[in-house]
Amino acid sequence: MDIIVCVKQSYDVQQLKFDPKTGEPMLAGAPRKMSDMDRRALEEALRIKEKVGGTVKTVSVGPPETRDVVKEIYAMGADEAFVVTDMKLDKADSDLTAKIIVEAIKKIGNFDLILAGAASTDGYSWQIPAKVAALLDLPFFPNAISLSVNGELVAECDLGEAIYKYKAPLPSVVSVSLEINEPRIPTLSAILKASRKQFTDFYIKDLGIDIVTELEVRKVTMPKVERKNMVVEATDPSKMEDEIKKILDELRKENIL
């Protein structure tokens, strides 16, 4: 089975710092990593390949830093990586990103299955896989928690109110959730083998796409978490009951109890 996986190089959100004054993330030079769900999509693709044969290719779209993700893609075991990078893609919205992914996929060639993380670690829009499926006019199976390929593709998808089990035709697009698998940690020898492997750069102009984003991001801020910092002085043991009641009343007021 020939699989194409969409892999994003996200900001490492856990290491992201926020300006305490403005609440805005400090993105300049912030560390990045392979998006968590995309990593699982790649892992799932590799497992399918190990089972039934075929190829695993990846496509990554983003700012130039995106190239850094290729090493890891190869170290995990993908056959071939394709990237589309441009400075302006840092601000790309999901429409544009999906369009670029689709044009890149058309250049990569034949495939039986497209896998992607259901949402990226940083943007978390949950839009890309569905938009890719729509643009390619393929069936879409969102948020898979398990995939099997015994003769046919079966996807178990967590759709919130229930888990649906689909028999999926090929080719189709499947987005995977975090719980689908535990991705491998590349071994040192795999990393060494992967380290000099070349990848293919697609340029925006070759894909025939104008970088136009319809969506304007006005502001990104950290959610405000205000602490009440309430201190209940309980020095007099005889009044302990009252003090405890005070705490309980406060907790009730906050709907915690």
Place this chain on the structure above:
Amino acid sequence: MEEKFDAIVVGAGAAGLGAAYRLAKNGLNIVLLERGQRIGAKNVYGGRIYSHIFEKEIPEFRKEAPIERWVKKERLTLMNSDDAVTLELFSDFSPNDSFISILSKFNEWLGKKVEEAGGLVIPGIKVDDLIMEDGTVKGIVAGDEKLYADVVIDAEGINPILARKAGLRDDWKPNQVAVGVKEVIKISEDKINDIFQLNEGEGVANLFLGYPSSYGLGGGFLYTNRDTISLGVVVRVDSAIAKQIPIYDIVEDFRNHPFVARLLKEGSPIEYSAHLVPEEGFNGIPRNLAGNGILLAGDVAGFVLNRGITIRGVDLAFLSGLIAAETVKEAHEAGDFSRTSLKAYEEKLKNSIVLSELETFKRTSTLLGNLRFYETYPQILCEILKEAYTVGESSRKVYPILREKMKGRLSLFTLIRDVISAVRNL
């Protein structure tokens, strides 16, 4: 047989990066292994780095390196719990002598330089052991994998796991290392320029004695980054133990000191980290820096120079890496990786500023072990000046104030002896 490298460099700090950079430039087949998830992930230092060595080695240094600011003002502040006395040098330090950088970012950049030079840089790999055959290092062990090379450059940093296995050094003792704790405080670039009276791109390096280290052996530091401030405290471990200094609390006390609080009033901490620093200078360097198939560079070899008024380690570490690489290149050409061949490294270090500077300041560490410089003098100085500048109804001459403040705390003889020793050894 697996691929065998010309050299494996362990640890992507300044020393390992220097070694890997020079080796790769010389066309050797090398791999640099780093334990952190990315290059720079484990680095804490945020402060002054001297530029000469980097400038000489990397042509594009000035254009590309992540320099926060060039040091324009040098400050030494003596503090008690309420007051502070500051000596400031304002100079153009032409041509720019030292810059302020965040080592984590700086090393990440150096890592890119190694890759550009053709070196293989692999983060996320913890090296657990050395492969030893007949007393010779043949490679490294990481998890259940082995990697072979003609020589290993051990730049593992302050925690000498491999160097101990190679029998090259013992673990550090509490009087040989200091613990440093650092906060990064977010302000804005303009505000920093206003508060510290700097033009764009100019910075302040401020060391503090007395109160910041709870009067133990050590001190505080403040460096202006572009739009943040690195603020922290360093205390020698034996002193922290003896005085029972809660190292994690004293940074907060330092930050809230009235003098510092006024500098930081606009800012709030966004990052917190801690690290050990080698402190013993020349006497803390292991006798052998080369073994069969192995060389030590950087912190693991103790190449940090504390001159009291400045601390210097990053550029010395980088230079020791370059020299290790040069030695390996010669050994590679001669095809001999035994200690007999590799000990040329020790000779080369002696002829470089790495060991000559450390030797020049050999006795400084004895001086810096004198608790009075941290405990008595900052407090007395603050008290004397405070009184000398207080007029009230009638003012007093400075000398009687000095004698009064010294009473029971310091004899005139000790004072004179300390002054002479300081003048001689700093």
